Amino acid sequence: MTSNMPQTSTSALKPGHILVGVILLVGFFWLTKPTQPLLGWEHDFQSAQQQANDLQRPMLLAFYMEGCGPCQAMDRRVLPQDEVTQALKDFIPVRLDAMQERELANRYGVYGTPTFAVVQPDGQLVAKCSGYYSTEEFVAFIEGAKARMATTPPKAPLRPGDPLTTVP
Numbered sequence: 382m383t384s385n386m387p388q389t390s391t392s393a394l395k396p397g398h399i400l401v402g403v404i405l406l407v408g409f410f411w412l413t414k415p416t417q418p419l420l421g422w423e424h425d426f427q428s429a430q431q432q433a434n435d436l437q438r439p440m441l442l443a444f445y446m447e448g449c450g451p452c453q454a455m456d457r458r459v460l461p462q463d464e465v466t467q468a469l470k471d472f473i474p475v476r477l478d479a480m481q482e483r484e485l486a487n488r489y490g491v492y493g494t495p496t497f498a499v500v501q502p503d504g505q506l507v508a509k510c511s512g513y514y515s516t517e518e519f520v521a522f523i524e525g526a527k528a529r530m531a532t533t534p535p536k537a538p539l540r541p542g543d544p545l546t547t548v549p
Contacts (some may be wrong), residue, residue: 384389399519419460422474426485433502441472441523442498444479444491451513452495462516468523472499499526505531 417467424431426442433440445452459465467501479486479494489498489506508526
């Protein structure tokens with residue numbers, strides 16, 4: 382008895398298919414591997430703000446979300462760079478989960494992640510940026526915020542606890 386079913390090839394997988402599969406697997410594991418913790422970064426806003434008040438230093442608030450590809454890319458490729466570490470030497474850097482810190486995220490107008498906010502010790506917003514930035518672009522953002530703080534005297538917030546939104 383003969384079948385009308387089409388004949389299928391039983392040949393082995395082609396080397397090109399195996400290579401593509403391996404590349405996809407490696408890419409998947411690279412993208413989903415946990416990032417190394419950033420050294421010297423705070424994770425609690427209240428203690429960071431107290432430290433900022435004690436040392437009279439501004440804070441850099443880095444809002445992120447779990448599973449955010451651009452956040453992970455910033456954590457791996459930009460934030461650990463020596464140029465960024467040097468630019469942040471006069472700051473209290475704070476890494477905050479936007480989902481767990483929703484009140485703070487709303488207060489500083491975080492609509493996507495990553496979002497970075499330069500904040501005075503009293504909570505006043507100086508500058509903010511969102512998205513992925515190269516090392517050079519991120520250092521330029523930090524330097525621009527420093528220049529703004531040097532030339533602009535602190536202003537009273539509109540209401541207690543509200544930051545003044547002055548975005549570059």
